[in-house]
Amino acid sequence: MFHHKKTIAEGDLVLAYIGRDNLKPIFVKNGDVLQTKYGNFPHTDMIGKPFGSQVTSAKNVGFIYLLLPTPELWTVSLPHRTQIVYTPDSSYIVQRMNVVGGSRVIEAGTGSGSFTHAFSRTVGPAGRVFSYEFHEQRYIQAKKEFESHKLENVTLTHRDVCNEGFDIDTEVNAQMVFLDLPSPWEAIPHLSRAIAKDQTVGICCFSPCIEQVVKAVEALQECGWTAIEMTEVQAKKWEARKEMVRELDDAIERLRDVKRRQKEGAELKKLPPKRDADGNEKDRGYNPFGKGKRIAEGDESFQWQNVSKTGPELKTHTSYLLFARQVPVLGAGV
Numbered sequence: 001m002f003h004h005k006k007t008i009a010e011g012d013l014v015l016a017y018i019g020r021d022n023l024k025p026i027f028v029k030n031g032d033v034l035q036t037k038y039g040n041f042p043h044t045d046m047i048g049k050p051f052g053s054q055v056t057s058a059k060n061v062g063f064i065y066l067l068l069p070t071p072e073l074w075t076v077s078l079p080h081r082t083q084i085v086y087t088p089d090s091s092y093i094v095q096r097m098n099v100v101g102g103s104r105v106i107e108a109g110t111g112s113g114s115f116t117h118a119f120s121r122t123v124g125p126a127g128r129v130f131s132y133e134f135h136e137q138r139y140i141q142a143k144k145e146f147e148s149h150k151l152e153n154v155t156l157t158h159r160d161v162c163n164e165g166f167d168i169d170t171e172v173n174a175q176m177v178f179l180d181l182p183s184p185w186e187a188i189p190h191l192s193r194a195i196a197k198d199q200t201v202g203i204c205c206f207s208p209c210i211e212q213v214v215k216a217v218e219a220l221q222e223c224g225w226t227a228i229e230m231t232e233v234q235a236k237k238w239e240a241r242k243e244m245v246r247e248l249d250d251a252i253e254r255l256r257d258v259k260r261r262q263k264e265g266a267e268l269k270k271l272p273p274k275r276d277a278d279g280n281e282k283d284r285g286y287n288p289f290g291k292g293k294r295i296a297e298g299d300e301s302f303q304w305q306n307v308s309k310t311g312p313e314l315k316t317h318t319s320y321l322l323f324a325r326q327v328p329v330l331g332a333g334v
């Protein structure tokens with residue numbers, strides 16, 4: 001995953017775009033068939049096609065797109081085992097915490113691995129993601145998934161971080177911490193042993209309730225974290241478009257037109273139906289309740305004004321994002 005690839009080969013993970021809210025991850029295997037409501041798609045037909053291609057079903061009834069996996073697409077197609085962090089939050093957290101190629105990051109809990117994929121791509125081969133999950137089945141599932149997606153920079157540990165902390169065999173030395181746990185205040189005191197001592201470390205706690213935020217703030221203050229701030233990401237789609245300017249006369253003319261066309265339709269209905277050579281009733285050619293002619297947005301024969309409109313809310317697990325920093329103590333021997 002995340003290595004750019006032009007063409008699809010056997011064994012590749014492909015995200016089959018079946019519809020706007022329907023992306024299905026598949027591992028391409030000769031002989032397998034992807035079954036969808038738009039028809040069956042033999043994997044054999046996918047091999048050798050460029051990523052991004054449209055393929056038609058075996059009986060030419062429908063089509064899908066074959067997409068190259070990215071963390072953003074994985075987030076909207078992954079099998080949910082828990083609530084997950086969506087891209088509007090993860091992208092904000094990554095840039096605000098200055099996570100870059102080479103960064104060392106702690107993440108707890110792993111959950112469905114949505115954010116792990118985004119972290120893994122951002123920190124790249126020179127960085128490392130230390131992810132912790134205490135639920136055994138979720139840990140096993142995530143381990144399998146990370147291996148099959150070749151997330152080689154992720155160290156996944158089966159651990160209750162609230163009781164056992166973050167220490168593992170290798171040095172963690174994290175520059176950024178992300179906690180998506182029901183009780184982050186219990187994990188915060190364990191962090192001091194696992195974070196970098198010679199540079200500023202950032203933390204983000206992701207909590208749906210304000211009571212959790214209050215408890216986490218207290219724990220952060222007690223453990224020497226500063227610059228504590230809370231943010232909530234309310235992502236919305238914003239659409240800019242043109243709307244036709246209509247005067248009163250236009251509205252009256254439109255009503256007259258509707259009436260006129262209703263009358264024409266009623267007259268047509270009185271006539272005996274026309275039939276084709278096989279005796280089937282022919283289309284009357286006019287629908288009195290139809291909508292009239294479509295006008296392309298911006299058609300120069302009409303007057304337009306620019307308007308804006310917000311779309312429906314984007315999919316996101318709305319939580320409060322609590323940020324803080326730990327600055328190294330001068331003269332602490334580093």
Ligand code: SAM
Pocket residue numbers: 082083084085086108109110111112113114115116132133134135138159160161162163180181182
């Ligand atoms: N951020 C994840 C994602 O984007 O897919 C979702 C995390 S999910 C909301 C929270 C996870 O934390 C659950 O899988 C839960 O089992 C795990 N968890 C809860 N308490 C924990 C603890 N003390 N130690 C480790 N994992 C814990």
